[in-house]
Amino acid sequence: MVTRKAQSLNNKAKTDSKAANEPKHIGLVVNDGYLAPYEDAIRGRHDHALWKLGQLTRNGKISLEDFASGYDYYGLHKLSRGWVFREWAPNATEIYLVGDFNNWQETEKYKAKRIEGTGNWELKISEKGMKHGDLYKMHVYWNGGSGERIPAWSQRVVQDEETKIFSAQVWNPEKPYVWRKKKFKPNKSPLLIYECHIGMSQDAEKVGTYTEFKENVLPRIIEDGYNCIQIMAIQEHPYYGSFGYHVSSFFAASSRFGTPEELKSLIDEAHRNGIAVIMDIVHSHAVKNEVEGLGNLAGDPNQYFYPGDRHEHPAWDSLCFDYGKDEVMHFLLSNCKYWLKEFHFDGFRFDGVTSMLYYSHGLGEAFCNYGDYFNGHEDDNAICYLTIANKLIHEINPNAITIAEEVSGMPGLAAKFEDGGYGFDYRMAMNIPDYWIKTIKEQSDENWKPSSIFWEVKNRRPDEKTISYCESHDQALVGDKTIVFRLIDADMYWHFKKGDENEVVHRGIALHKMIRLVTAAAINGGYLNFMGNEFGHPEWIDFPREGNGWSYKYARRQWNLVDNKDLCYHYLGDFDREMLSVIKSVRNFQRTNVQEIWHNDGDQILAFMRGDLIFVFNFNPTRSFTDYGFLVPTGSYDVVLNTDAKKFGGNGLADDSMTHMTNFDPLYVKDHKEWLKLYIPARSAVVLKKN
Structure with a gap:
């Protein structure tokens, strides 16, 4: 006779046996079941990285960090x-x-x-x-x-x-640099990045220096509330106008900005003020120059680069690294370690990752479904390199920051290595600036749909953190336009003085603030702004070249504009500072749930909640609403930020000093919710905090 206890144990054993025989899915597939058909490919890439890792470390006899020490030899x-x-x-x-x-x-x-x-x-x-x-x-x-x-x-x-x-x-100064801040841990709650370029960071029409940046720009970044600077164009490059993306000497900090010690002093000073420093690292390609670069170092043009059709990048006029060579892996991995150890950088924004991932460099491809990421056109060598580079960086510094600039949407890029991911901490949310450009260019104000805006600013994989942004340096280059220039254009020259604003300027100032607020408010990792764009820097970026008479006029930042309180620029700068302060007031803001409260495309109203903050947007260009109601947690709410405040160049139509009490509704007692009724002026946004 079988007892109930024995039968129960027998059933449990069968269940355990069945579970043991069932395949265990890799983490990426567990997190996203739609990736199940491609699990073999995901595992293949993961196993390839493990195999290469074993090969480079002699199966664990040395550490990856020990392997990546080529610059010492x-x-x-x-x-x-x-x-x-x-x-x-x-x-x-x-x-x-x-x-x-x-x-x-x-x-x-x-x-x-x-x-x-x-x-x-x-x-x-x-x-x-x-x-x-x-x-x-x-x-x-x-x-x-x-x-x-x-x-x-x-x-x-x-x-x-x-x-x-x-x-x-030959560089061997008598007194090597002595670090004042020897240990530093970045603040990532959330990560607020100020993207910058040393050379064009000064008012003067010239190339700025590391020291000038430390003395003149870093204090502004600290005051504005950013906790990370991302520096472009650090690796030496022959052509200044390449923005630093055609690198020739990968281990040399660009001397046009100063000495290595001056760069170290800048990083040290940033760390002493709680600011992390990451650099744009360019491992996606190299300049073709032979005398200055690696193009033909010793009569072999393929020493560092792929042979044949894959040798040159068809769009960038540059050379493509052969990531399948151990010597190239050694060179690039050592380069990662060098900048971390020698200069105390806190991590990297990897440039051109899309170009690395695919044989086509992502050119002319749409990437419409998951099959487009697993159809055999991926460069497994490059994927392996990126994965191992992330392993190395976090082995050297567990608190390091790595960001992938990647536009195709490759799944797993910012997922954990153990889950089958590539190990980046963040990926750039490159869809967002494209969306804002398209909206401003193609949609009349009456057709801005809050449902579309909300979907776009939070469209991301739940298991991957992103860096959200409205615009970076890419949107400021000559031939393109910044958001403020798209909104206001030539009227910035004639009507950006206080008291002389016209309707175009009023509209531009209002939307500039709203676009930034809705983008920053929906982050799940971090937020990025390019130097000067926070105050609506006019015009484009155009480096000195033959076509402009080698002029530095547009390769600088005009800080005098935001410092002049008679002009409207400071409205935008002041708002940006207050916006970051509000976001930082919520502990681990980036981890809080983005809970939609309401959207109505007809009214053009959007409201959502994060922690104790409620964000309300009225994108309607003409209609203001009185007593517009939202169901929110019961309690009282104070206004902590209003884009329409006079101090930010708004009309000041609402009384932000009053406390808003929720109104009882018996239908929602069990939900602990009541009606919050607000006056919401046209083309404005308000942030309220629950008491």
Whole structure:
């Protein structure tokens, strides 16, 4: 006779056995069942990364961080006695160093030797053989040719002001930089990023410096309430107008902005004020230049780059790294570690990730369904590199920040490695700026639909954090327009003085604030703003070039405009500061649920709640509403931000000093909700906080 207890145990054993035999889904599929048909591909990519990780670390005999230490070996280094120089150049037959120390002449004393059985070259130099500040290059020979080159691992590269020629520079200052803030942990609650460019950060029509940025711009960022700066164009690049995206020397901080010590001082000062510092890192491609860059370092154009049809990027006029080569992995991973360890950067925004992921670079593809991400046109080598790079970065600094600039929507990009993801902390919400541009260009104000706006600003995968933004540097380049310029255009020149605003200016100021508020209010990770756009910087960005007479007029930021209280710019800047303050008033704001309260496309009204904050928007250009009611948690509410306040350039039509009490409704007693009735002026938004 079987007892009930024995039968129960028997049934449990069968259930456990059945569960054990059922396949365990990888985390990405658990989080999103629609990915189930592609689980094999997801696992394949994950296993590929694990295999490569084992290969690079000799199956755990060394750490990934130990592997990524190439910059300590290659390049020029000062030893206790003398100097040592090393370069990876397997196709070379001879390498000489020439420079100030030997009158730029090839001599046996400065001839490198190949390390037997490798593609590495080494040269040992006496103590007096070179000194700090000397300029130098390589003369490289190969079968059938020779050339003058800057070493691939150079940590200091400078340009002659007269000849415009680049050279490597011996850099060994007597007093190395001493960090004042040795340990720093970024504040990510939420991450509020100020995207910036050192060179164009000053009022003057010139190239700004690290020190000028530290003294003149960093205090503004601190005062405005941002907790992270994202610096562009750090890696050395021959052409200033490339915005830093055509990199030549990956380990050299651009000397056009100052010295390495001055960059370290900027980062140190930011850390001392609670500001994280991340850099735009460009590992998606490299400049084609041969003398300054890696294009043909030793007679082999494919040393660092893919051969054949994949060698050149068809849209960017640049070269594509061969991520399948261990030596290239070593170079790029070491580059990640170098900037983290040597300069104390807190992480990276990886540029051009879409271009890396696909053989097509994402060009001409629509990406309409999940099958488009798993149809065999993906570069598994690049995916593997990005995954391992994220592993490395977080092994070095568990608090590091990594952001993917990616437009195709590849699933798993900002998901955990253990779940089959690529390990980024955030991905850029690149749909949002595109949406705002399209809306402003193509829709009349009467057709702005709150339901569409709300869907767009919160359209993301629930298991991946994003950086939301209305506009970045991309939307400010010549040929494009910033949001404020799309809204106001030429009237900014003639009617942006207080008391002289026309209807176009009033509309532009109102919508500029509302667009930013609804975007920032719906974040699930962080928010980004490009330098100057917070106060509606006029015009576009156009770097000096032949077509504009090498002018710096549009490659700067006119801080004098926002500092002039007689102009309307400060309204937008003041609002941006208050908006960030409100968002930061809620602990872990980015983790709170975005709960829709109401939307009505006919009225053009939207309301949603996060924590104790209620956000109410009236996008209607002409209709104001009295006693417009919303069902909200019972209690009293105070206004903490109003886009229509006079101090932000609004009309000040509502009394923001009054406390709003909810009105009882017996139908909603069980839900603990009552009616909150508000006066909502046309084209305005208000934020209320529950007491």
